[in-house]
Amino acid sequence: MSRTGNQLARLESEEVARGVRLLLARPLLANGQDPDGFDLIRRRREPITKWFDYYCGWRVIVEPRAGYARLFKTTQRPDRTRPAFDRRRYVLLCLVCAELLTTPVTTLDDLTSRLKQADDMEFDPGRRSDRNAFNGVLTFLEEHGAIEANEQIRADPTLITRLLSSPVAPSTVDTIEDLTYESRYENAHRSLWQRHSVMRRLIDDPVVYKEDLTASQLAFLGSPAGRKVVQTGITLAGCTLEERKEGYVVVDADAIATDTRFPDDDNNAKVAALLLLDRLALGPATTEELAEEAREVLTRFRNWAKAYQSDGGASRLAADGLELLEAFGLARTENGTVHRLPAAARYAVEEPND
Known part of the structure; x- marks a missing residue:
């Protein structure tokens, strides 16, 4: 291959890797939110689509004219630690989407009035x-490109219908487990499910502990063929696989593939999470002990975390910090006691050498 050919091949592999990570961070990526990212995915949609299908069993749809790309992620382990909303907001989201599908162009006052008349919930602005x-x-709908809210609200019905990622119609099932059921694996060879389930865990979870994997998944990772598939797929996505005695971490040095970062001082809960890690390094703690730790910090720094400087604020700060630690696989709560997990060693404070 000529030098020019090598450069073009390298450019394509770099762009495919970036496109994969962009969709991992934002599974519904609209042209209006990220024109450069969408243009890259549009140009490299074939290899990007093939990567997700082969390694994860996930479907990707790219609509150049409509101006969006959608990665339909499916998992057999719904993550209840990171909901987009609470239950009431989810109900409100469904009602708002239903109204906007009927009337894509409306005003804020009109939409509010129609929500007040809904029988499904008592909405009082x-x-x-x-x-x-x-x-x-x-805000959620606007961030996903499903609406434009200025003097009027203009909805994109196609993008609204693309918000939900499910292999089956929600109206046909009774539970979340049924909602994520994938019939394609009923008669498929075991290696297909092993490849997809392992890659989904590695790509989607901040940390994957060996104790949380099935015997079949561990066997796949332990085999030469399985390990080669995993290493190749992760490399093609522009990431690296780190393995420790306890488990695995996929590292994206460019931090493109993540929708949230830790550590990060962009909010009080993330700072509190680091402080709680320092406490947990001394040994397991109850949630009450972590709340006391947060209370001491709030007392010492009265101008910090003002949203938590009120009655019950210490408990809320500790709970928010602990939620982050659990979401990032750094801590686990069992019977009211919080345990520090091995991956937390990455964030340990090193003592200076004398």
Whole structure:
């Protein structure tokens, strides 16, 4: 291959890797939110689509004219630690989407009036909690390119229908487990499910502990063929696989593939999470002991974390910090006691050498 050919091949592999990671971070990527990212995925849609299908069994749809790319991620282990909303906001989101599918162009006042008349929930824009929930839903839809909210609300019905990622219609099932059921693996060779299930865990979870994998998944990772597939797939995505005695971590040095970062001082809960890790390094702790740790910090720094400087604020700060630690695979709560997990060693404070 000529030098020019090598350069073009390297450019393509770099762009495919970036496109894969962009979709991992934002499974619904609209042209309006990230024109450069969407253009890259549009140009490299064939190899990107093939990567997700082969390594994860996930479907990708790229619609150049409509201006969006959608990665349909499916998992047999729904992550309940990171919901987009609470239950009430999810209900409100469904109602707002239903109204916007009927009337794609409307005003804020008209949409509010129609929500007040809905039988599914008592919506009162006069209540602060309901206003906050409503604004949160609109912000979510705007961030995903499903609406444009200026003097009027203009919805994109196609993008609204693409918000839900499910291999089966929700109206046909009774539970979340049924909602994520994938019939393609019923008669498939075991190696197909092993490849997809292992790669899904490695790509989607911040940390994968060996104790949380099945015997079949461990056997796949332990075999030369399985290990080669995993290493190749992760490398093609522009990441590296780190293995320790306890488990695995996929590292994206460019931090493109993640939708949230840790450690990061962009909010108080993330700072509190690091402080809680320092406490857990001394040994397991109850949730009450972690709340006391947060209370001491809030007392020492009265101008910090003002949203938590109120009655019950220490418990809320500790709970928010602990939620982050559990989401990142750094801590686990068992019977009211919080345990530090091995991956937390990455964030240990090193003592300076004398």
